[in-house]
Amino acid sequence: MLDHSQAANLTIADMRAAQRRIAPHIRRTPLMTSDYLNDLTGAQLLFKCENFQEAGAFKVRGACNAVFSLSEEEAVKGVCTHSSGNHALSLSYAAGRRGIPCNVVMPRTAPQAKKDAVRRYGGTITECDPSTSSREATFAEVQARTGGEFIHPYNDPRVIAGQATCSAELLDQTGGVDAVIAPIGGGGMVSGTCLTVSNLASGTEIYAAEPEQADDAFRSFKAGYIIADDAPKTVADGLLVPLKENTWHFVSNHVTDIFTASDDEIIAAMKLTWKHLRVVMEPSSAVPLAVILKNQDVFRGKRVGVIITGGNVDLDKLPWLQG
Template structure:
């Protein structure tokens, strides 16, 4: 059966489902960044979410919707990052076993976290084909349910709950900006935001070195990722059919930003706001600082996506 995009009622239902289990993360402001950008910025801090990233919302929503019969067969996914941790924890919280396929070069900090959440890890080569083949082998052997990192309606609905909370606290927002990797967060955010206020602008931000969503947005078809060496490791994936559909229908623009700007902005947020964010998080603000988006005197919501950083391998000295 072809999957269909969630709508605002699915995001409402997801929010009710995850509310007792997910953190309602704070929204912070910064007079320094307001002055620097000429706008009023509101940072939705998903770096304070369970597993340190917004990914918990989508994973928990999708896994807790499964029937007990399906859940007991186990959960499987492939991910080297935050989705891996989110599926591991959400599976454990629902009483299910999880198997996570991770590339051999996955950051040790994330491997350790997945193990701590009780999941089994299968290592594979760092290619999409190897990941998919390893996950399919688990499905064939056990009947486990595959939870896609972003191209999954229940995952998209769960991610949209971050924007729902942000707009409940700050209904006056003119723009919402979020990073784009596979597109689950920007899809859910845009679906909710456009329902809430059709006049609000929803903008995706992406590294120049991983600009497939930007190119896809302009060309009208899914474009491949051409390089995967951006410091924003959470944004190296290409769009899925569902997320591209949501972006085409609801997103107003996608902008890109440089590696230098991402690293500098990440450091500025650490220093000025006293919070730990990962490089992918810095991408929307970096694009704003580079004047890729006109926000003068506007109210702008930025979703800070996560704070899982390898402290032994920071991009700044």
């Protein structure tokens, strides 16, 4: 039985077990490319479209692995978590597939599209202020009341093993890439990418992309220890949370570098991908393209796997229409 507290114990066998466990509940998402974006960046960009998951985000992988890992005894009181959106709706989806309750704590400022999806999948929302401290305090009350199994959005090895299946598909679909880049907030997707790529394609570089206005992972990476901000503000609402010990293990050992982009650069990249890739992605998912455009010397001439992490966006509040 995998120790739920120690991501350092994860092996590629845990990723393979997760693949088998979640296969009935997730989609094998497609790769997409754009000649325009390739020409613009000087790289061959292969976009892994996790926005096409039923729940609209990669987090359904980790959520399903965690939910379907539970014993019958553990599952009886359901699951609970705190999340700015995509983990909340993904856990609600997974819990619904298993027929167990799901309680989530979400910032009151979370996008309405994400709140609506949680409720559509049968989850119950308790709102909190948009800070890490408020989120964790409110969650402690909810868990005490419900007794549900805590499935952390990213600091849980069951979740990381599930997220690792995304880059396994990417490697299989591409036959290998020179680099993989994904957005980073708490680091669940990047950690899963590290688990898979370090074992199956050790020559592939792993990059993380972060908003300048929520750059605690970037500062942590440079400092060599975790730095956590309490309530950063950025258009990339899915990347507001800090690294934790389990994700720090992977980031500090396997990530080549972390780059940042401004909110204006993120919005411009989001608009480019909507126009030229013709897919709906949320601002957090546009951060990798923003940093590729900003650091073209790093990526030029390379085959780069770019993970589009989600597509849950308020269509009535697109960032380029605000102001």
